[in-house]
Amino acid sequence: MGVVVNLDSERKRPTLDALTELVSTDLQAVNRLIVRKMDSPVILIPQLAGHIVAAGGKRLRPMLTLAAARMCGYCEGQRHVALATCVEFIHTATLLHDDVVDESNLRRGLASANTLFGNKPSVLVGDFLFSRSFELMVEDGSLDVLRILSHASAVIAEGEVLQLITTNDTETSETAYLDVVKGKTAQLFAAACRVGAVVADRPMVEEEALETYGMNIGIVYQLVDDVLDYSATQAKLGKTVGDDFREGKITLPVILAFRRGDERERAFWRRTLGNLEQRDNDLEQAIELMTRHQALEDTLERARHYGAIARDSLGIFEDCPVKRSFHDLIDFCIERAH
Amino acid sequence: MGVVVNLDSERKRPTLDALTELVSTDLQAVNRLIVRKMDSPVILIPQLAGHIVAAGGKRLRPMLTLAAARMCGYCEGQRHVALATCVEFIHTATLLHDDVVDESNLRRGLASANTLFGNKPSVLVGDFLFSRSFELMVEDGSLDVLRILSHASAVIAEGEVLQLITTNDTETSETAYLDVVKGKTAQLFAAACRVGAVVADRPMVEEEALETYGMNIGIVYQLVDDVLDYSATQAKLGKTVGDDFREGKITLPVILAFRRGDERERAFWRRTLGNLEQRDNDLEQAIELMTRHQALEDTLERARHYGAIARDSLGIFEDCPVKRSFHDLIDFCIERAH
Numbered sequence: 001m002g003v004v005v006n007l008d009s010e011r012k013r014p015t016l017d018a019l020t021e022l023v024s025t026d027l028q029a030v031n032r033l034i035v036r037k038m039d040s041p042v043i044l045i046p047q048l049a050g051h052i053v054a055a056g057g058k059r060l061r062p063m064l065t066l067a068a069a070r071m072c073g074y075c076e077g078q079r080h081v082a083l084a085t086c087v088e089f090i091h092t093a094t095l096l097h098d099d100v101v102d103e104s105n106l107r108r109g110l111a112s113a114n115t116l117f118g119n120k121p122s123v124l125v126g127d128f129l130f131s132r133s134f135e136l137m138v139e140d141g142s143l144d145v146l147r148i149l150s151h152a153s154a155v156i157a158e159g160e161v162l163q164l165i166t167t168n169d170t171e172t173s174e175t176a177y178l179d180v181v182k183g184k185t186a187q188l189f190a191a192a193c194r195v196g197a198v199v200a201d202r203p204m205v206e207e208e209a210l211e212t213y214g215m216n217i218g219i220v221y222q223l224v225d226d227v228l229d230y231s232a233t234q235a236k237l238g239k240t241v242g243d244d245f246r247e248g249k250i251t252l253p254v255i256l257a258f259r260r261g262d263e264r265e266r267a268f269w270r271r272t273l274g275n276l277e278q279r280d281n282d283l284e285q286a287i288e289l290m291t292r293h294q295a296l297e298d299t300l301e302r303a304r305h306y307g308a309i310a311r312d313s314l315g316i317f318e319d320c321p322v323k324r325s326f327h328d329l330i331d332f333c334i335e336r337a338h
Numbered sequence: 339m340g341v342v343v344n345l346d347s348e349r350k351r352p353t354l355d356a357l358t359e360l361v362s363t364d365l366q367a368v369n370r371l372i373v374r375k376m377d378s379p380v381i382l383i384p385q386l387a388g389h390i391v392a393a394g395g396k397r398l399r400p401m402l403t404l405a406a407a408r409m410c411g412y413c414e415g416q417r418h419v420a421l422a423t424c425v426e427f428i429h430t431a432t433l434l435h436d437d438v439v440d441e442s443n444l445r446r447g448l449a450s451a452n453t454l455f456g457n458k459p460s461v462l463v464g465d466f467l468f469s470r471s472f473e474l475m476v477e478d479g480s481l482d483v484l485r486i487l488s489h490a491s492a493v494i495a496e497g498e499v500l501q502l503i504t505t506n507d508t509e510t511s512e513t514a515y516l517d518v519v520k521g522k523t524a525q526l527f528a529a530a531c532r533v534g535a536v537v538a539d540r541p542m543v544e545e546e547a548l549e550t551y552g553m554n555i556g557i558v559y560q561l562v563d564d565v566l567d568y569s570a571t572q573a574k575l576g577k578t579v580g581d582d583f584r585e586g587k588i589t590l591p592v593i594l595a596f597r598r599g600d601e602r603e604r605a606f607w608r609r610t611l612g613n614l615e616q617r618d619n620d621l622e623q624a625i626e627l628m629t630r631h632q633a634l635e636d637t638l639e640r641a642r643h644y645g646a647i648a649r650d651s652l653g654i655f656e657d658c659p660v661k662r663s664f665h666d667l668i669d670f671c672i673e674r675a676h
Contacts, residue, residue, distance in 0.1 A: 121502060138481060223602060
């Protein structure tokens with residue numbers, strides 16, 4: 001047998017198009033359900049929640065639930081739509097609380113909810129969406145789903161607290177940081193994927209395979225995000241860079257540059273990120289140190305490693321359009337960095 | 339048949355002693371489970387949660403679940419202990435978020451968690467406890483319980499948002515305020531009681547009777563709290579008064595005084611609570627206006643009304659020690675005001 005080289009995929013930049021196309025009808029149903037379920041007689045709630053939802057984002061997490069359910073052959077109902085909505089509500093609640101905790105003024109380039117509405121409604125509407133998500137799961141009625149998503153929520157909160165502790169701590173190890181990433185980001189990707197297998201009533205190995213895929217694609221996603229925050233290309237495109245730097249967040253590019261640097265460089269990291277004493281051009285200096293030590297490239301190299309695990313985890317599934325779109329997603333997440 | 343007059347209960351001041359005594363073994367089990375379930379490798383979580391739990395409080399809500407389960411004849415297991423713990427976790431999560439939202443420095447006379455640990459951990463540990471509570475419910479495995487408590491959580495968040503909107507709005511109506519009270523306080527009391535009937539697998543009428551009891555005792559509890567915040571007696575005892583006043587919270591004593599006052603008095607309320615322009619002696623002046631219009635007395639009168647509904651809701655249950663302790667609780671909640 002010869003080896004078939006897909007010239008197309010080698011020529012094109014990977015996109016989310018195939019995945020988006022495959023779930024587009026389902027995703028529209030999710031969007032309608034989101035609007036319906038965030039309704040409340042207390043109109044500030046739909047107002048604020050609507051702001052977040054309208055602000056968009058890629059809806060990556062609910063798309064994972066929808067696509068995973070389809071790959072597992074689920075076709076007899078709309079449970080995947082309801083559960084994808086739960087996943088998005090948990091994500092939105094987390095975003096609302098994150099912005100309060102990070103004191104962020106911007107979210108995806110728009111004014112964040114806490115800037116527009118204040119911290120107080122952001123905390124409380126987050127709580128509302130979180131509760132509403134559990135109400136929706138209860139309506140669905142699967143204790144397995146409830147177990148997966150309540151556990152994910154607890155782990156997310158743990159990851160966020162861990163991130164809070166490591167902020168400004170330049171001695172944070174790569175292992176500790178990976179725990180933060182798994183908690184705050186990857187756990188929900190993992191749960192989103194796993195739930196797809198659960199609604200389709202597939203055997204445990206498939207649940208676990210999809211969870212592994214989600215966990216690893218989540219790590220890829222976060223590591224690439226960390227790289228983009230220091231990316232010169234992003235800066236040229238007019239996108240915000242340096243948020244993590246200004247907040248003193250210790251991400252993998254920092255960890256690598258810190259450990260590979262000399263004492264003078266470490267003093268720089270301690271001053272800027274440890275003590276948050278930042279001057280003009282410190283961000284440029286940080287990017288230069290990262291470039292000198294290949295910290296950004298090697299963060300991407302680490303991301304590719306997790307991407308490879310994600311790819312292999314899908315090996316037990318038959319070839320099909322969804323599986324191919326899941327492969328594309330790995331490439332897309334990594335290529336975002338360029 | 340003669341009427342038995344219980345001279346004892348006429349002589350004594352109502353206490354929580356009977357209720358506390360009845361559930362004391364169960365409550366110790368709850369306290370142990372709380373400590374075990376708030377554990378996490380991220381040590382800031384048990385530290386902060388431990389602060390709240392150690393700070394005490396009366397554990398009124400979990401006691402309601404325990405006692406309701408006993409009144410309904412539940413005796414074959416420890417489910418009521420697990421679910422009472424869920425109720426307390428939801429309450430603790432709410433307290434943590436409340437203190438952030440209210441910018442409180444004190445909670446029960448001690449430094450609040452947000453003062454000691456900062457707002458950020460308070461938001462995130464609240465999320466953790468909330469998630470942990472749902473994990474515990476899933477372990478218990480009753481979708482009915484999950485339905486009741488996820489719904490209660492959503493209503494609590496709605497009530498808190500509604501309170502945020504009515505803060506500083508001196509035109510708030512008694513009806514709107516009652517919605518706030520039902521949401522932020524009474525809903526969890528109602529759910530705590532109802533869950534007791536659910537674990538005991540009792541018919542719907544008993545579930546509903548206990549829910550009604552909880553809802554109304556919750557309203558009593560909150561209205562009396564509102565009175566205490568303006569109580570001269572409390573001030574003499576060295577307890578904090580005037581927190582609601584300083585924050586511009588519109589509670590029932592304010593609503594009554596505002597509506598019964600003349601234009602000059604309304605100007606006073608608008609200045610102090612609407613615009614938060616407060617001077618020395620404004621709190622004393624507020625208490626004087628309330629006294630002039632019987633606003634505190636009549637808030638208590640309203641509380642007695644809800645107390646009467648709570649009492650009648652228990653009519654379908656046989657006389658038993660728990661039922662009597664539930665009656666005592668109504669009297670205790672009202673007598674707190676004196």
